Amino acid sequence: MSGDTQKLPLRQGTTMSEEAVPDIDPTSTAGLLAERLQAWKHAVGYLENYVEALEKAHKAHSKEYEKVLKTISHPLKEGAHFDQGLGGVAGFFENMRVNTQAMINSNAETEKTLKGSVRPILERLHKEIKAKHKEVAHGVEKSAKEIEKARNDTQKHIELLGQQAAAFESAGGRLNPNDDPYVIQRGVIYRLNKQVIEENNHRNDLISVQDGFKDFEAHVIQVIQQAIDALNQVAGGQAEKIRALYTDILGAAQRIPPDFEWKGFVQREGHRLVDPNEPPRSVDSIVFPNQNHSSTKPLIEGSLERKSRNKLSWGTQTGYYVVTPSKYLHEFKDDDNLRYDPKPELSIYLPDAVISAPTGEKFTIKGKDKSKSFSSKLAGTSELNFKAHSAAEAQKWFDAIRIAAGATGPAYASNPSSPAASMSETKTPLDTAAAQKEQEAGIIGGETVSSPTEISPAVTRQNTLKNGGPAAASTASAAPAATDEKKTNVA
Numbered sequence: 001m002s003g004d005t006q007k008l009p010l011r012q013g014t015t016m017s018e019e020a021v022p023d024i025d026p027t028s029t030a031g032l033l034a035e036r037l038q039a040w041k042h043a044v045g046y047l048e049n050y051v052e053a054l055e056k057a058h059k060a061h062s063k064e065y066e067k068v069l070k071t072i073s074h075p076l077k078e079g080a081h082f083d084q085g086l087g088g089v090a091g092f093f094e095n096m097r098v099n100t101q102a103m104i105n106s107n108a109e110t111e112k113t114l115k116g117s118v119r120p121i122l123e124r125l126h127k128e129i130k131a132k133h134k135e136v137a138h139g140v141e142k143s144a145k146e147i148e149k150a151r152n153d154t155q156k157h158i159e160l161l162g163q164q165a166a167a168f169e170s171a172g173g174r175l176n177p178n179d180d181p182y183v184i185q186r187g188v189i190y191r192l193n194k195q196v197i198e199e200n201n202h203r204n205d206l207i208s209v210q211d212g213f214k215d216f217e218a219h220v221i222q223v224i225q226q227a228i229d230a231l232n233q234v235a236g237g238q239a240e241k242i243r244a245l246y247t248d249i250l251g252a253a254q255r256i257p258p259d260f261e262w263k264g265f266v267q268r269e270g271h272r273l274v275d276p277n278e279p280p281r282s283v284d285s286i287v288f289p290n291q292n293h294s295s296t297k298p299l300i301e302g303s304l305e306r307k308s309r310n311k312l313s314w315g316t317q318t319g320y321y322v323v324t325p326s327k328y329l330h331e332f333k334d335d336d337n338l339r340y341d342p343k344p345e346l347s348i349y350l351p352d353a354v355i356s357a358p359t360g361e362k363f364t365i366k367g368k369d370k371s372k373s374f375s376s377k378l379a380g381t382s383e384l385n386f387k388a389h390s391a392a393e394a395q396k397w398f399d400a401i402r403i404a405a406g407a408t409g410p411a412y413a414s415n416p417s418s419p420a421a422s423m424s425e426t427k428t429p430l431d432t433a434a435a436q437k438e439q440e441a442g443i444i445g446g447e448t449v450s451s452p453t454e455i456s457p458a459v460t461r462q463n464t465l466k467n468g469g470p471a472a473a474s475t476a477s478a479a480p481a482a483t484d485e486k487k488t489n490v491a
Contacts, residue, residue, distance in 0.1 A: 051114055126383075306384055366381070
C-alpha cells in the first residue's frame with residue numbers, strides 16, 4: 001500500500017478537450033459514483049440480511065443457519081467495484097461464507113439481542129448510503145442539463161458563424177450588421193465562456209463529491225466493523241467454537257483498511273475519474289471553426305470619442321469602435337467579450353456613408369445607423385462627429401475607413417505651372433474615374449479642386465477659342481477624346 005500520497009490516474013473518459021463542444025457525457029462520472037454507492041448499499045444489505053438470518057438461525061438452530069448461508073452465497077452485485085483478492089470486501093464475504101457454514105449448530109437464544117443491537121446499526125448505515133446515492137444521482141443532474149443547454153447554444157452559434165462566413169465570401173462582404181462574422185464570432189466567445197463556466201462548476205462539484213468518497217467509504221467500513229463487533233459481543237455467550245468463528249469474521253472485517261477498496265477502485269477505474277490536478281478549461285486555449293477567418297479580423301479598432309446625437313446633450317462619450325472587412329463601422333461599449341453578449345450599439349455601412357477628411361484629431365461620418373436598435377430607428381441618417389486621441393490616429397482611422405468604403409486615392413491630382421496653363425488644363429480619364437469612385441464612396445474634404453463642371457470639355461473649348469493659338473487648339477482637340485475615354489471607363 002502506498003498510502004495517501006498516491007495520485008489519481010488521468011481519466012481519459014471525462015478529460016475536457018480543447019474542442020469548443022466536447023463530445024463527453026457530463027453525467028458519466030456521477031453515474032459511476034452513484035453505481036458505486038449502489039454497490040455499497042447492496043453490500044450493507046447483504047449484512048442486514050445476514051444478521052436477520054442469524055436471528056432466525058438462533059431460533060431455528062441449524063436449519064436456519066442454512067438460510068443464513070444462502071443470503072451470502074451469491075456473488076456481490078456490482079462485484080467488479082470490489083477487490084477480488086484477500087483483504088478486501090469480497091474476501092471478507094468469502095470469509096463469512098466459510099464461517100457461517102460452521103455455525104449451523106448455533107444457539108437461538110440470542111435472537112432478540114441481535115435484533116435490538118446489531119441490525120439498527122446496519123439499517124442506519126443503509127439509510128446513509130441511500131441518502132448519499134440520492135445526493136450524487138440527483139445533485140449533479142441540474143448542472144448536467146445546464147451544460148447540455150450551453151453546449152447546444154454554442155454549437156448553434158458556431159454553425160451560424162460558418163454560414164455567415166461562407167455568405168461573406170459569396171456575397172462580397174455585404175451583410176446585415178447582425179450577420180457580420182465578426183459580431184457572430186464575438187457571440188461565440190460569449191457563449192463559450194458561459195459553457196466553460198457551467199462545465200467547470202460541474203467539474204468542481206464532481207471533484208468535491210469524488211474527494212468525499214474516501215472519507216465516506218472509510219465511514220462505511222468503520223460502521224460495518226462496528227456492526228460486526230456488536231455481533232461478536234452478542235454471540236459471546238455461545239460456545240467457544242462459535243465465539244471463535246465470530247472472532248474470525250470480525251478479524252476479516254477489521255483487517256480491511258478504510259481506504260483499501262477506494263485505492264483499489266482508483267487503480268482499476270482511475271481512467272474514468274476526474275483528475276483534480278488537471279487545470280480548468282480556458283476560453284483562450286479553445287479553437288473553433290472560422291476563428292481566424294479573414295472576415296473576423298478588423299481593419300482597425302480602438303476607442304474614440306463621439307459627440308452624442310442628442311442635440312440637447314453636451315460633451316462627448318467614449319466608445320469602442322471597429323471597422324470590419326464587411327465594410328461596417330460598429331460601436332460597442334468596450335472590447336470585453338465575456339461579461340455580456342457584445343452587440344453593436346451603432347452600425348454604419350461605410351459605402352453608403354459620407355466621410356470627411358480629418359481636421360486635426362476630428363473627423364465626421366454622415367450615414368444611417370443600421371444596427372436596428374431603438375436609437376437607430378429614432379435617429380435615422382445623422383452626422384457623427386468623432387475625436388481620436390491624436391491627429392495621427394485620426395488619419396489612421398480615416399485611411400482604414402477609406403479602404404472599407406472602397407476609395408483608392410485623392411479625388412483629383414492638380415499641379416498647374418501657371419495661371420494660363422491652369423485654365424486650359426483638363427483632367428485625364430484616370431483622374432476622372434478616380435474622382436467618380438471616391439465621390440461614390442462618400443469621401444469629402446482633402447485638397448480644394450475645381451468642380452467637374454468648371455473643367456468640362458465645353459468650357460475648355462470656349463477658353464481655347466478665346467485665347468487662340470496652336471496650344472489652345474491642341475488642348476481643344478484633346479478634350480473630346482478625353483471625354484470619350486471617360487465614358488468608356490464609366491461604362
